[in-house]
Amino acid sequence: MISKFANEILDKIINELRKKKNMEKIHNNLIDPLIYYCFKRIYPYLLVTSIIFILTFILAILILILLIKYLYKN
Numbered sequence: 001m002i003s004k005f006a007n008e009i010l011d012k013i014i015n016e017l018r019k020k021k022n023m024e025k026i027h028n029n030l031i032d033p034l035i036y037y038c039f040k041r042i043y044p045y046l047l048v049t050s051i052i053f054i055l056t057f058i059l060a061i062l063i064l065i066l067l068i069k070y071l072y073k074n
Contacts, residue, residue, distance in 0.1 A: 016022060 017026070
């Protein structure tokens with residue numbers, strides 16, 4: 001009996017949340033600020049990680065070029 005009541009309430013809540021007006025409110029007042037906050041907090045780590053990755057890639061290419069030059073000299 002309680003599970004039937006709970007299912008009915010959940011169905012009504014889901015139907016109400018799926019309305020376009022309510023979806024826009026949720027999106028504008030909950031999801032967008034949450035994503036903005038998370039990206040703002042993660043941005044420095046992404047930047048540092050990207051810079052380290054690019055520098056490592058450049059270093060690997062330079063080492064490869066130096067090895068090729070060394071092998072062709074001998």
